[in-house]
Amino acid sequence: MAIRIQLDRILLERRMSLTELADRVGVTLANLSILKTGKARAVRFTTLDALCRELDCQPGDLLAYAPGPQDQGSDEDADGTASGTT
Template sequence: MSIRVNLDVMMARRKMSLTELAERVGITMANLSILKTGKARAIRFSTLDAICRELDCQPGDILEFASINGQE
């Protein structure tokens, strides 16, 4: 899949740890880790909503469409 999750970048900017974000968003560390490493198949709007709220950012700040072979 060419959707890249840039959660770690945003977390570093906000200086927030994985544990803290998981606690604030209300999901387990394991699930947040799956999301962060890009292994997730899908993300619920409710989860995205909570993450954006806690990191004070837009969905586009944590999700990015990476083009394959230089094609847009």
């Protein structure tokens, strides 16, 4: 996926642990870890809102677009259309 989560960088800048952030935001440590490692496939706006509030940042500080090869297993063709459509 071309969207990268830069949570580790923000946490380092804020000198905050993932555990502390999880407590402040009300999200499980496991879910924040999935987000931090880039394995999450979706983020709720309420979670993004809480992260920005607690980290005093903008959504663009947490998210970055890094184009690269298409993920395997994606339902989209190279042109961005869903497979099997006409």
